[in-house]
Amino acid sequence: MADDSIAVVDLDRCQPDRCNYECSNFCPPNRTGKECITQRGEDADVGGPDQIQISEEICLGETCGICVEKCPFDAIEIINLPQELGDEPTHRYGENSFALYGLPIPEKGKVTGILGPNGIGKSTAIKALGGEITPNLGNFAEPPEWDAVIDEFRGTELQPFLKGVRDGDIDVARKPQYVDQIPKSFDGKTRELLASADERGVLEELAERLSIEPVLDSDIDTLSGGELQRVALAATLARDADFYFLDELTPYLDIDQRVTAARLVRELAEDDDRAMLVVEHDLAVLDLLADSIHVAYGEPSAYGVITTPKSTRNGINEYLRGYLDNENMRIRPESIEFEEHAPRVTSRSEALVEYPDMSKSYGDGEFTLDVEGGVINRNEVLGILGPNGIGKSTFAKLLAGKLEPDEGDLDLDLDIAYKPQYVEVDQHMRVDAFLSSITDDFGSSYWETEIANPLQLGRIMEQNLTDLSGGERQRVAIAATLSRDADLYLLDEPSAHLDVEQRVLAARAIRRYAENHETSVMVIDHDIYTIDLLSDRLLVFDGEPAANGYASTPKGMREGMNEFLANLDITFRRDENIGRPRINKPGSQKDKQQKRDGEYYYTQ
Ligand code: SF4
Ligand code: SF4
Known part of the structure; x- marks a missing residue:
């Protein structure tokens, strides 16, 4: 197969007892006697002995794709990777499994964002940055030692961080993505959970700013989604860590709470010189929060690429346009656009x-x-x-x-x-x-x-x-x-x-x-x-x-946005290049002008 292709087999979907091995029976190299698609056998590290594996050396690549078409359970993906990617991934879990290219770069005193779809490797990246896994540089059969990995990143801003990970010098605090899991792993009162995390002695302050004082003496399993989200954020920010990973800040929070959460994260980075890494899909909040962002793209569950850092503005703009400039890469056929003019109110409906x-x-x-x-x-x-x-x-x-x-x-x-x-x-x-x-x-x-x-x-x-x-x-x-x-x-x-x-x-x-x-x-x-x-x-x-x-x-829309944002005292300006809404800095020239004009959202 061409060097820039990978074969991925989804072992949850591969069900040999319910098919006739259409994949291997129709595979052209197999039909000429080669062992391109084979059964894993008893010695397989992962998967069942009857499930298949694909030799990426022999496979003809995406232009063939016959097995993808023939498998009745959509268990196979053959993917041509973008040519710009290096030869080997940063980490690959095993043969025919997910491959991650690149890593985000946490920076002291800064908030670094990751913008991209679910399922393309952010958890793998965080495990690597937190020292839970050593990136294997694609060599899953004989994984390299940390020194070889650090050597691979020589000369990059990531190298000193990875040295810290190798030496066990990086303490990581992590806010989970799914806060509804918290009551399953903690049985007790909110105050007890927060006290156990309060290494910086900031419980009272965080509880006040996140408005969770009324639930401090409630049992965790009685909290709403929004309360759990704020408690999880407080518990993470109360830790005394070098590197904070926040996987989605905003679910279940209203806009006021989102802005407060974003400010708390920024303050901890700036005032305490901590490195913050944030995955966030609310683009207005990400825009407010991050100093720089990595765009992530790829095929969920097959491969993911984390770009080098971009300015927050350019990263979000490129993402919405669907085209990454430096990478020369189209990640979506069409752009996502926003109206700068308020839509006219029509009375077409009964x-x-x-x-x-x-x-x-x-x-x-x-x-x-x-x-x-x-x-x-x-x-x-x-x-x-x-x-x-x-x-x-x-x-x-x-x-x-x-x-x-x-x-x-x-x-x-x-x-x-x-x-x-x-x-x-x-x-x-x-x-x-x-x-x-x-x-x-x-x-x-x-x-x-x-x-x-x-x-x-x-x-x-x-x-x-x-x-x-x-x-x-x-x-x-x-x-x-x-x-x-x-x-x-x-x-x-x-x-x-x-x-x-x-x-x-x-x-x-x-x-x-x-x-x-x-x-x-x-x-x-x-x-x-x-x-x-x-x-x-x-x-x-x-x-x-x-x-x-x-x-x-x-x-x-115009009247409604004005009413809502005036209540919150927040104005949005428009990005000069693509017209998307961006939250103004409170008290900035534009903020004051728009408030004077009574135009909180639409600028034309
Ligand atoms: S990949 Fe599809 S066709 Fe091949 S063994 Fe698995 S389920 Fe059957
Ligand atoms: S893409 Fe073609 S050559 Fe490659 S494993 Fe599938 S059927 Fe075989």
């Missing part, structure tokens, strides 16, 4: 629901929601913006007739399909069985085109719901909600745990669904880029979380 002014209190008046009456149109996506704990789900329950307003004459009995913010799954059921139990359209070409393909469900259909990653679970939950027969659809934070590509695809699927079904989809999200890509109009909530909330009538 009303789906009209609701009056309403008010609802509960908990002996502890929380009150006031709603200004309004109209939700057919054929539209209504973005819902506002802090957590402000009454958004109470509003949905009022529309669904599940709660009666204390004031206001509402006689609606809408069937609302609802995806909660925090998707919990405990059913032992395959994805295909679960989805086919929801809709008769399951498997139809219409359903495949509208729902399964844009949400990339193909490769996970046979998996068990309980085995899915957070992003996979999210995509299944969106598909399940849109597959229901309902009057109105409400998706709470569909972007959580999705990477940027998946957010864009999900946004398109949701928009198309609203248009094709003449229905309305309401989307609560805190990622401003997702809201921008999705929404036709906005419904803005304001107030004091857990005390009182106010929902104003749905508005056009």
